[in-house]
Amino acid sequence: MKTVLVVDDEPRIVELARDYLEHAGFAVLTAVDGPSALKAARARKPDLLVLDLGLPGMDGLDVARAIRRDSTLPIIMLTARDDELDRVLGLEIGADDYVTKPFSPRELVARIRAVLRRIDRESEPGDRIEASGVSIDIARMRVDVDGRTVELTPTEFQLLVALARQPGRIFTRSQLLDAIHGLAFESYERAIDAHVKNLRRKLEPDPSRPRYVQTVYGVGYRFAEERE
Amino acid sequence: MKTVLVVDDEPRIVELARDYLEHAGFAVLTAVDGPSALKAARARKPDLLVLDLGLPGMDGLDVARAIRRDSTLPIIMLTARDDELDRVLGLEIGADDYVTKPFSPRELVARIRAVLRRIDRESEPGDRIEASGVSIDIARMRVDVDGRTVELTPTEFQLLVALARQPGRIFTRSQLLDAIHGLAFESYERAIDAHVKNLRRKLEPDPSRPRYVQTVYGVGYRFAEERE
DNA sequence: GCCGCGTGTGAAGGACTCGTGAACGTGACC
DNA sequence: GGTCACGTTCACGAGTCCTTCACACGCGGC
Numbered sequence: 001m002k003t004v005l006v007v008d009d010e011p012r013i014v015e016l017a018r019d020y021l022e023h024a025g026f027a028v029l030t031a032v033d034g035p036s037a038l039k040a041a042r043a044r045k046p047d048l049l050v051l052d053l054g055l056p057g058m059d060g061l062d063v064a065r066a067i068r069r070d071s072t073l074p075i076i077m078l079t080a081r082d083d084e085l086d087r088v089l090g091l092e093i094g095a096d097d098y099v100t101k102p103f104s105p106r107e108l109v110a111r112i113r114a115v116l117r118r119i120d121r122e123s124e125p126g127d128r129i130e131a132s133g134v135s136i137d138i139a140r141m142r143v144d145v146d147g148r149t150v151e152l153t154p155t156e157f158q159l160l161v162a163l164a165r166q167p168g169r170i171f172t173r174s175q176l177l178d179a180i181h182g183l184a185f186e187s188y189e190r191a192i193d194a195h196v197k198n199l200r201r202k203l204e205p206d207p208s209r210p211r212y213v214q215t216v217y218g219v220g221y222r223f224a225e226e227r228e
Numbered sequence: 229m230k231t232v233l234v235v236d237d238e239p240r241i242v243e244l245a246r247d248y249l250e251h252a253g254f255a256v257l258t259a260v261d262g263p264s265a266l267k268a269a270r271a272r273k274p275d276l277l278v279l280d281l282g283l284p285g286m287d288g289l290d291v292a293r294a295i296r297r298d299s300t301l302p303i304i305m306l307t308a309r310d311d312e313l314d315r316v317l318g319l320e321i322g323a324d325d326y327v328t329k330p331f332s333p334r335e336l337v338a339r340i341r342a343v344l345r346r347i348d349r350e351s352e353p354g355d356r357i358e359a360s361g362v363s364i365d366i367a368r369m370r371v372d373v374d375g376r377t378v379e380l381t382p383t384e385f386q387l388l389v390a391l392a393r394q395p396g397r398i399f400t401r402s403q404l405l406d407a408i409h410g411l412a413f414e415s416y417e418r419a420i421d422a423h424v425k426n427l428r429r430k431l432e433p434d435p436s437r438p439r440y441v442q443t444v445y446g447v448g449y450r451f452a453e454e455r456e
Numbered sequence: 457g458c459c460g461c462g463t464g465t466g467a468a469g470g471a472c473t474c475g476t477g478a479a480c481g482t483g484a485c486c
Numbered sequence: 487g488g489t490c491a492c493g494t495t496c497a498c499g500a501g502t503c504c505t506t507c508a509c510a511c512g513c514g515g516c
Contacts, residue, residue, distance in 0.1 A: 153491080153492060153493085154492090155492080155493065187493095187494070187495090188494070188495060188496095190494095190495080190496095191493075191494050191495075194493080194494070194495085195493080195494095198492095198493095217501095217502065217503075218502090218503075
């Protein structure tokens with residue numbers, strides 16, 4: 001059974017969500033402000049976070065950033081229409097999806113299910129990835145290559161994980177942006193290039209001739225396939 | 229460039245969507261009722277359909293069902309709040325996503341992009357073309373022929389895929405140009421010749437006597453049909 | 457066999473793509 | 487307030503790919 005943490009300052013909303021989510025078969029945790037949301041997220045390890053953008057005091061964006069700094073917990077943002085929505089779409093927080101208020105509880109349930117499905121599907125290989133001599137410990141955010149341990153930033157790490165989950169498979173820059181930020185974010189595709197450069201510098205024995213993160217001209221990047 | 233077909237009976241909505249979508253780099257087709265939407269979907273082959281649920285006459289759900297009967301065209305539903313939304317969620321019409329009215333144009337654009345990314349991400353390796361001894365892995369952009377693996381440029385690859393999808397069928401140069409670039413791109417038809425030459429050099433055991441990519445004098449090219 | 461026309465081919469130019477270093481903005485930490 | 491780490495953006499150079507052109511060759515009709 002999946003656990004969902006719902007954060008909103010209006011008790012009415014929280015209770016409405018709780019009713020529907022429990023009815024839909026989720027375990028529900030709740031919080032009414034940013035700090036307690038952070039605490040609950042760390043202590044109780046929910047599978048997904050439903051987060052109101054307009055929290056008093058500590059803003060929903062701040063909460064999301066704080067969470068994303070050290071975990072990949074999926075986040076669905078709750079926003080009032082228009083102005084708030086634009087903030088989610090345009091600004092830098094990588095929400096996996098968003099629902100606008102006033103929301104239909106059924107819509108919320110549907111979007112939660114959709115996000116969880118997507119996450120499941122993409123994260124099958126447990127918490128460790130082995131590919132072509134690179135070993136990735138997802139929980140610890142640690143990467144070993146050729147015996148040495150490499151320190152990566154969160155972005156570099158997510159990029160590597162996205163690629164290494166399916167060695168050989170080609171990803172466009174747009175897909176990689178998705179993997180890093182989630183749905184709600186637009187930015188310059190070539191930012192990916194910069195991350196690839198940094199990743200290669202740390203990962204590759206000879207960055208000028210990549211062995212792991214290969215570029216596919218005119219398309220994107222891929223992680224090298226196992227080939228004897 | 230991707231093409232989106234927008235269907236709504238309110239011209240105001242259609243025009244709003246057109247503005248934003250074109251600005252976001254999509255080619256936009258429009259329709260104001262069910263029958264003409266079906267016609268446009270078949271004739272113009274858009275990459276995605278934005279479909280109002282509350283069409284007069286032929287309902288949006290009917291349109292979606294009719295389309296889904298013979299294609300996998302991705303569909304984003306436009307719905308008024310609440311009651312209509314429930315119909316989308318409840319009746320398992322295979323919409324890929326939905327947006328509630330009144331919608332933010334940016335949200336529509338974001339969801340369209342997300343669906344399109346998801347779609348071409350799902351061309352899993354398993355999506356292969358096998359024809360006459362040539363094996364094409366779409367997601368990996370890899371081609372195996374007679375045991376050896378061949379590296380192709382994006383254009384060469386698209387050309388080969390277009391031909392090999394329907395072995396034996398003859399394509400004119402103009403059709404092949406369409407397959408390589410989207411429609412609406414003019415260039416010298418004989419550019420195809422150059423790509424065919426390069427493709428043959430990489431693919432054929434003896435490029436001067438093509439076994440796979442054959443010339444049909446006065447018409448165009450075709451991929452060799454399976455024989456005995 | 458000859459001729460017209462379509463096709464194969466190599467080379468050249470230009471367009472596009474990628475790698476890189478550097479600058480800028482932001483938030484975290486001291 | 488200052489420093490630091492990180493992510494993003496920009497501009498430039500280098501390299502790859504696409505297109506075009508010119509010419510040679512081959513096909514089909516007469």
